[in-house]
Amino acid sequence: MSFLTMTNLEKLFGQNRVVKDFSLSVEKGEFISLLGPSGCGKTTVLRMVAGFESPTAGGITIDGKDVTGLKANSRNIGMMFQAYALFPNMTVADNVAFGLKVKGAPRAERDARVAEMLALIGLEDLGARFPFQLSGGQQQRVALARALAPRPSVLLLDEPLSALDAKVRVSLRNQIRQIQQDLGITTIFVTHDQEEAMSISDRIVVMNGGVADQVGAPFEIYNRPRTKFVANFVGTLNTFEVEVTDPTTGRVTLAGQGLSLPNAPLAAHVGEKLSVALRPEALRLGRLPDAEALLTAKVTDVNFMGSVIRLKADLAGAAVSLDTFNRPDTPPPVVGSEVEVSLSGRDFILLQA
Amino acid sequence: MTRFFAWGTFLLGCVFFALPLIGMTEFSLKMRRGEYSFDAYRRVFEDQRFWDTFSYSLILAAATIVVGVLLVVPTAYWVRLKLPQARPVIEFITLLPLVIPAIVIVFGYIRLYNTSSFLPLTGSALGTDILLTMGYTTLALPYMYRSVDTGLRTIDVATLTEAAQSLGAGWVTILARIILPNVMVAVLSGAFLTLAIVLGEFTMAALLNRPAFGPFMQLLGANRAYEPPALAVIAFAITWGCMGLMQLVTRFSKHERAKA
Numbered sequence: 001m002s003f004l005t006m007t008n009l010e011k012l013f014g015q016n017r018v019v020k021d022f023s024l025s026v027e028k029g030e031f032i033s034l035l036g037p038s039g040c041g042k043t044t045v046l047r048m049v050a051g052f053e054s055p056t057a058g059g060i061t062i063d064g065k066d067v068t069g070l071k072a073n074s075r076n077i078g079m080m081f082q083a084y085a086l087f088p089n090m091t092v093a094d095n096v097a098f099g100l101k102v103k104g105a106p107r108a109e110r111d112a113r114v115a116e117m118l119a120l121i122g123l124e125d126l127g128a129r130f131p132f133q134l135s136g137g138q139q140q141r142v143a144l145a146r147a148l149a150p151r152p153s154v155l156l157l158d159e160p161l162s163a164l165d166a167k168v169r170v171s172l173r174n175q176i177r178q179i180q181q182d183l184g185i186t187t188i189f190v191t192h193d194q195e196e197a198m199s200i201s202d203r204i205v206v207m208n209g210g211v212a213d214q215v216g217a218p219f220e221i222y223n224r225p226r227t228k229f230v231a232n233f234v235g236t237l238n239t240f241e242v243e244v245t246d247p248t249t250g251r252v253t254l255a256g257q258g259l260s261l262p263n264a265p266l267a268a269h270v271g272e273k274l275s276v277a278l279r280p281e282a283l284r285l286g287r288l289p290d291a292e293a294l295l296t297a298k299v300t301d302v303n304f305m306g307s308v309i310r311l312k313a314d315l316a317g318a319a320v321s322l323d324t325f326n327r328p329d330t331p332p333p334v335v336g337s338e339v340e341v342s343l344s345g346r347d348f349i350l351l352q353a
Numbered sequence: 354m355t356r357f358f359a360w361g362t363f364l365l366g367c368v369f370f371a372l373p374l375i376g377m378t379e380f381s382l383k384m385r386r387g388e389y390s391f392d393a394y395r396r397v398f399e400d401q402r403f404w405d406t407f408s409y410s411l412i413l414a415a416a417t418i419v420v421g422v423l424l425v426v427p428t429a430y431w432v433r434l435k436l437p438q439a440r441p442v443i444e445f446i447t448l449l450p451l452v453i454p455a456i457v458i459v460f461g462y463i464r465l466y467n468t469s470s471f472l473p474l475t476g477s478a479l480g481t482d483i484l485l486t487m488g489y490t491t492l493a494l495p496y497m498y499r500s501v502d503t504g505l506r507t508i509d510v511a512t513l514t515e516a517a518q519s520l521g522a523g524w525v526t527i528l529a530r531i532i533l534p535n536v537m538v539a540v541l542s543g544a545f546l547t548l549a550i551v552l553g554e555f556t557m558a559a560l561l562n563r564p565a566f567g568p569f570m571q572l573l574g575a576n577r578a579y580e581p582p583a584l585a586v587i588a589f590a591i592t593w594g595c596m597g598l599m600q601l602v603t604r605f606s607k608h609e610r611a612k613a
Contacts, residue, residue: 052515072518083509085516089534098530099520143516150520 001064003028003186004049004154009058011044011210018044020210022058029184031177033197036207037233042190043158045207049188050156051075062153078147078185080160084139086131092142093118093127099150117145120179137168144176148183155180157189161196173200194234198222206230222279228351237277238320239351244272252276252345255316257293259345275351280310280323282347285333291342297322299333315341374589381582393583402569403584407552410566413482414551417489418544421497424490426540429501430532433510447498450491455556458488463560481561488557493550497543504539505532541602545595552588 002025011019019041026032034042047053049060051072059068067075078099086095093114100110118124121141131139140160147155157176161169177200180187191197197204198218206213206221206229214226225231242252242259247268250261261276268274287294297320301312309332311322322341324332333339384392397403432443450458462484466474474480510532517527533540551565558565570588574581 050515050519052518072515073521073523076521077519079516079519081512081516083512085509085512087513087516087531087535088508089531089537098517098522102521102526146516146520156519 002026003030003063004188005059005061006045006049007059007061009045009048009060010056011041011048011053012056018210019048019055022210022212024205024212024215026186026188028186031180031187031189031200031202033189033191033201033204034207035191035194035197035204035234037192040207041210042192042205042207046156046158046188046190049154050077050079076150076153077156078150078152078154079156080140080143080147080158082159082162084131084136084143084163086139086142086146088131090130091127092123092129092131092134095131095142096127096146096149098146103150113149117149120148121145121175135168136164137172140164140172141175144179148179148185153186155185155187157187159190159192161191161193169196176200198234204234206233208233223349225349225351228275231277231349231351236280236321237349238280238283238315238318238322239275239277240316240318241273242276242348244268244270244274246270247272250345254293255295257295259292259343259348261345261348261350277349277351278320278343278347279349280321282343283315283320283322284342285311285322285324285339286342287340288342290344292344292346293342295341295343296338297341299335299337299339302332302335304332311339313339313341377582378586381579381586384579393579394587397573397580397583397587402564406564406566406569409564410552410558411548413486413489413565414548416482416486417493417551418547420486420490421493421543421547422540425494425497425501425543426533426536427528429498429505430510430528433502433505434514443498447494451495455488455492455554456560458491459557459560462488475561478563481563485557485561485563485565488561489547489551489554492554492557493543493547496546496550500539500543500546501536504536507539508532508535538599538602542599545599548595549592552591 004026006022006024009019009022010017018039022041022045024032034045036042044053048055051067051070051074055068059066061067062075062077086092087098090098096114096117097110100113105113114127115124118127121144123138123141123145126134126138126142131142134142140163143160160176161173164172173196189197189201198221201218203215204218204221205215208227208229214221214230216224221230221234225234231237240254242254242261245251245253245258247270252259252261252274261274284291295316297313297315299311299313300319303310303312304326307326309324309326311324311333313320313322315322326332381393382389382391384390384396428443432440463475464470466472466480466484468476474484513531513535514527517531522530553567553570554565555567555571559568559571570581570584573584
């Protein structure tokens, strides 16, 4: 049995059904991200697990125990908030010790645990400081230590990196993942940042309109999106229309070039138009020997992003994005120039509605 | 030119406020004919009734502050956290003491809690003191509520509450260890305002026949010439002392500085 289960969760705010029939099983020690746009219900799901919202229907169990009707302060859950939420009247050490104090832990145990937690986040010298004397990244690390100090069964992270600058964000997310793996704590992370979710999660739940559109490992979510929404929300996508020429073998044509789609629907008939998509990195610049088709594209924009160069181009009647690695000896194509683009049918993603 | 008018208005304001105070202070020092002295102040301090009424009012002020904090802090917190839609109603209720005269309130009290009523509070000194404390709490409500509400506005009440809850804290712990310490300066400013109101209040104490500082000031004012201004100067000194204390508390409160 899974460590944390959410079964047929529903949440209504007035007449507005924010979460609809949401079910998820999380294994012990797993890192799950709830990913989706604003208003998709991801934070509401997290708040229901935390006990800050009660579900209109459905149930939640943690370690086999039904916690659906349990108050937030009885669930033994650690939580990090976007706004840090450190207690301004307490020092860093007092903040970290708060949960243990509430539980009635003896002074010696508290002090030892605070020292251990501060060492874990690398702020052992800052115990006497007040939150306002720390940077945003340091405050969020203290918030992590505070959440972990009482040894919670589940760690909930509500967009904890959103208020930080890009560099701190990356280092802190790596630190969170490292600590999570070291402690083996079951974690649910809410974010609208797909890169963040991809980089640290064991599994991602892509949410849309209160339901889980797809649940899977980052690789699966990115490369085999099940719905148009997932495909569009996770990463950049180029969409094309191809014409079926032989449904039995999955043969289609794009701009007069023949391609084989591995997952083409057998029920399709000859001449039917199918909606397909390609990731920017699946469109490869130049003539490649293993490619199925070679098309010419006109470059409309060039974005130099460091290790990657993103080109915008007109290809087979569609405006596409195309990623290529930066090579110091090869300057990127100029805007207005024509380039050859190689592509293969095996890279196409067949989109459902 | 604009600068000249700005300074002119400022100085005019200073003169408007300071002149009566200077005049009053100067008059309070003129008890001895032909020279300045502190005779009036000495006479006030030598009067046992001054100490009796002053300490009585101080005790009632302390009780009023405790009742006010216990009533206002959880109410303002709860309104901010769970019932933001009730805020206009609560604000209206807390403003009522400003528009309903104290005499109306005290007559209402006497009618409701007289010796032949279901709760005869006016039948004993302690009961009347409790009634007076409630009356003072009502009078101080607009100031206490606004102070606390302003304090609560400076912190993220909802997130701090949820953070504490996730760490296992219950409502009493949250209020006592998270919310109250973070609005302490606001509570203190409300408390000092309450103290100033209680020390100067006359109507309720006089009609409930309690030996408070307000009726003593009135009594002195009606029968003496130099002592009343001396008493007024003392009352001002207490008020300013309270304001100074408020400033001090803010200055020495580290986490409050962070919010500024």
